[in-house]
Amino acid sequence: MGRINLRFGVATGYNPTDFFRADAIRSIVSIDPSSLRENRQGSVVVESQSLWEGSSFLALVSPRLATTPDTANFSADLGATNRSERWLLAASHQFTNDLNPQILLYGKEGSAPETGLNVSSLVNHSTVAFLEWAGGRAPTLVAQALGETGPQAYRNRASLGITYTTEFNLSVTLEHEQNSAGLDQSTLARVSAYSPLALLGFLEFTQQEQDLPTRRAEFVYASWQDCGIKHLDLSGFVRFDPISHGRTTWLETRYHFDQADLALQWQMETGRPQSVFGAIPTEREIQILLRWFL
Secondary structure, eight states, X not given: OEEEXXXXXXXXXXXXXXXXXXXXXXXXXXXXHHHHHHSSOOEXXXXXXXXXXXXXXXXXXEOOOOSSOOOSTTOOOHHHXXXXXXXXXXXXXXXXXXXXXXXXXXXXXXSOOEEEEEXXXXXXXXXXXXXXXEEEEEOOHHHHHTTOOOOOEEEEEEEEEEEEEOTTSEEEEEEEEEXXXXXXXXXXXXXXXXOTTXXXXXXXXXXXXXXOSBSEEEEEEEEETTOSXXXXXXXXXXXXXXXXXXXXXXXXXXXXXXXEEEEEEEEEEESOTTSTTTTSSOSEEEXXXXXXXX
């Protein structure tokens, strides 16, 4: 029992089964997907797990503790992470040494239950294939951003991909992402024509929800540990949006000292002003980060 950062999912760039991701990020330090999953607030939950040979079962309840977010300094901000009652059931079974799927059932106050599936399998000694899926009845993201209740339909979210790792610690992930609640071309045009700030407001909502804004995306992620120099890591990703033909690119070089990490990050957004990434005011951004371990 306590405040726990619950992280579900086997994909890299987009995690449909990461049901507790919404409103959990207090401050974005980096748009690296692994950073977004790690550097966020946990939800207050009561959790129980049972383990036996080859299988596991988890059940948790997250109560409503506040109604509005609180961004004041040193606030626990329970109105962000515990604004509604939620529950989750998760079960997994190891069928073989390379196959251990997980099934999830998630419920939220005022919403229809969602089901989820996580599957990963070792293709060979250096390649892992994965599938992550979640589905349930819900309105579109645009309707949720505008505070509307409908129309509701069955929405699917999924990530499908492979990760290849070389003998010199370079890992490359190719991932195809889908979200049937996201924008298609006609809805994107309607939102863009509604108001110059309408698309930015929608993107801010999807950022808080940590959801995929459009129906489809292609994602490539690379990470190279000890790239020629010990303790020096390189990583980066490119996400392409085929709906609005925009692209975001992120690169990082990070050196690990004994008690600190020093990182240089570069980010670029490209696309038409009416595209998902082209609408972001900041076209290029450079950031230097220093993390000190006490």
